[in-house]
Amino acid sequence: AQSVTQLDSQVPVFEEAPVELRCNYSSSVSVYLFWYVQYPNQGLQLLLKYLSGSTLVESINGFEAEFNKSQTSFHLRKPSVHISDTAEYFCAVSWPQYMKTSYDKVIFGPGTSLSVIP
Amino acid sequence: EAGVAQSPRYKIIEKRQSVAFWCNPISGHATLYWYQQILGQGPKLLIQFQNNGVVDDSQLPKDRFSAERLKGVDSTLKIQPAKLEDSAVYLCASSQRRIMNTEAFFGQGTRLTVV
Numbered sequence: 285a286q287s288v289t290q291l292d293s294q295v296p297v298f299e300e301a302p303v304e305l306r307c308n309y310s311s312s313v314s315v316y317l318f319w320y321v322q323y324p325n326q327g328l329q330l331l332l333k334y335l336s337g338s339t340l341v342e343s344i345n346g347f348e349a350e351f352n353k354s355q356t357s358f359h360l361r362k363p364s365v366h367i368s369d370t371a372e373y374f375c376a377v378s379w380p381q382y383m384k385t386s387y388d389k390v391i392f393g394p395g396t397s398l399s400v401i402p
Numbered sequence: 403e404a405g406v407a408q409s410p411r412y413k414i415i416e417k418r419q420s421v422a423f424w425c426n427p428i429s430g431h432a433t434l435y436w437y438q439q440i441l442g443q444g445p446k447l448l449i450q451f452q453n454n455g456v457v458d459d460s461q462l463p464k465d466r467f468s469a470e471r472l473k474g475v476d477s478t479l480k481i482q483p484a485k486l487e488d489s490a491v492y493l494c495a496s497s498q499r500r501i502m503n504t505e506a507f508f509g510q511g512t513r514l515t516v517v
Contacts, residue, residue, distance in 0.1 A: 288444075290444075293442075318505070320508075326510060327406075327493065327508040327509055327510040327511055328445070328493065328495075328508040329508070330505055330506075330507075333505060374444050374445070388433070388497075389458065390435070390447065390506060391447070392437075392444035392445045392446075393444050394443055394444045395442075395443070395444045
């Protein structure tokens with residue numbers, strides 16, 4: 285069965301320190317991978333995505349994620365975090381044309397709460 | 403372009419009452435999703451529409467939840483009767499299904515509290 289795992293439910297980190305949020309998924313077929321961010325009292329926003337090509341993808345605010353097919357992982361990293369990065373981060377996996385149907389199936393992980401400490 | 407619109411933002415009801423949520427997706431987006439997000443958990447897909455047809459409602463508690471998408475545009479999600487465990491944020495999302503891209507755009511959600 286398809287699943288998405290985010291092993292760390294809470295990650296506290298000091299400002300300007302590096303951070304890595306882990307995401308693993310299970311699938312026997314090709315997938316698309318996403319990281320969404322949810323700031324307090326706001327909806328989910330797409331942070332970055334991997335569809336194909338280079339396995340390293342970057343966002344405009346300094347985050348990057350690397351797709352590792354052999355380890356079925358898509359970990360999110362930032363070399364130096366800011367107070368404004370405090371938020372909930374969700375990894376999501378999409379199976380295009382799920383089981384040869386005409387629609388795509390998307391599953392979210394349970395989320396990682398990132399708290400940046402001044 | 404305008405984003406996904408949801409209303410109301412907040413709703414408090416007593417258990418066994420009914421409630422309805424409304425969603426207007428981004429214009430032209432064929433796929434519409436309703437997710438339930440319980441505090442401390444990731445969004446769980448309740449129902450997925452492709453145009454005005456249901457393609458996945460496997461996790462929708464059909465004895466109390468219902469949803470429709472009239473004319474393939476806006477959608478309503480109803481709970482009748484509500485239970486305490488239905489307290490959650492209900493998120494609506496839409497996507498324009500294209501080859502090699504299934505990015506979903508989310509509304510701000512409706513926070514439901516059942517007391």
